[in-house]
C-alpha cells in the first residue's frame with residue numbers, strides 16, 4: 172500500500188516539476204540586458220525632450236525606473252509609465268518610486284515592450300540596442316501622435332536621422348526625434364493677391380524628410396529636401412518664384428492637421444503675411460496594390476485596424492511587413508527580395524507611384540470586383 176502512495180507522490184512531484192520547467196522554458200528572453208543610464212544622461216534625455224507638466228513619459232525597458240521617476244519628480248511630467256519584461260526590475264522600480272514619493276504619478280508594467288500600448292505617450296525614452304530600436308521604429312510611427320518626442324541613449328534609428336544629437340562627458344550620446352505628421356500627397360490652394368491663382372504642391376516623404384514640386388499655372392518649382400522642414404505637425408518650405416516680373420522668395424509655414432494645412436505665407440520685399448490654407452486631395456493607401464517585378468506579380472494589401480495601418484505581402488499566404496509606414500497619402504516599406512528592397516510611393520488616383528531602391532516603381536490598385544473574380 173505504502174509503495175502505491177510513494178508512486179503517486181513521485182508522479183505528482185514529477186508533474187509539478189514538468190510544469191515549472193515548461194513555464195521557465197517558455198519565458199521570453201530579454202532583448203537587452205539591464206544596464207542603467209547614469210543620472211546625468213537621464214537629465215540630458217529629459218532636457219532634450221523638453222519634458223514638462225503636460226507630458227506622459229514612457230520608458231520602454233525601464234530597468235529600475237530611474238527615467239520615469241526623474242521625469243515626474245524633477246521635470247514635473249504629468250505621468251510616467253515604465254515597461255520591463257523582468258519582474259525583478261519592476262519590483263525595484265516600484266520600490267524606488269515609493270522612496271521618491273511619486274507612486275501616485277507612475278505606473279510600472281511587467282511585459283514585453285513590443286506589445287505595450289504606447290498611444291498616450293507624448294515622450295518615449297529608450298536605452299536598448301540598435302537592432303531593437305529598428306524593430307521598434309514602425310511601432311513608434313504607428314502608435315505615437317505627430318509631435319511626440321523620442322529620445323534614445325547611445326543608439327540611433329538607422330536611416331531615420333535624428334533631429335538632434337548631443338553628447339554627455341564625451342562618452343554618452345543622446346539622440347532626439349520628433350514624430351512627423353504624414354504630409355505625402357497632393358495639396359491645393361488658391362493664392363495671389365485676389366486668390367486668382369491655383370497652386371498645387373506634390374510632396375513625397377521619407378520619415379521627416381520632405382521634397383516635391385510646386386505648380387502655379389504653367390510654372391513648376393522644385394522643392395528640395397533642404398528647402399523644406401517638417402517638425403511634428405509644423406511644415407515650412409521656401410521657394411523662389413517670379414511674382415510680377417520679379418524673383419521673390421516665398422516662405423510657407425503651417426500646421427498640418429489631417430488633410431488640412433493652416434498657416435501663413437511670407438513674400439520677401441512685402442510687408443506682413445498672408446493666410447495660407449491648403450487641402451490634400453482625398454487619397455487612401457488602404458486596399459490591395461499589384462505590380463510586376465522580375466517576371467513575378469507582387470500583391471500588397473494595406474489594412475487599417477484600430478486607427479493603425481498594417482501592410483501585408485499577399486503571395487503564398489499573407490506575410491505581415493515589419494518595416495512598414497504610412498505618411499498621409501504616401502507609403503514606405505522594406506522587404507527582403509534578393510537583398511533589402513525599400514519601396515516609397517504616393518497615391519495618385521488608382522496608382523501608387525514612387526521608387527524602389529531609387530528606381531521607378533508603379534503599383535496599380537486592384538479593384539474589389541477584379542479581386543473576387
Ligand SMILES: C[S@@+](CC[C@H](N)C(=O)[O-])C[C@H]1O[C@@H](n2cnc3c(N)ncnc32)[C@H](O)[C@@H]1O
Nearest residue numbers: 202203206207208232233234255256283284298
Ligand atoms: C539597458 S536597460 C535600460 C534601463 C533603463 N531604461 C535605463 O535607461 O536605465 C534595458 C532594459 O530593458 C529590459 N528589456 C529587455 N528586453 C525587453 C522587452 N522585450 N520588453 C521589455 N523590457 C525589456 C531589460 O530588462 C532592461 O531592464
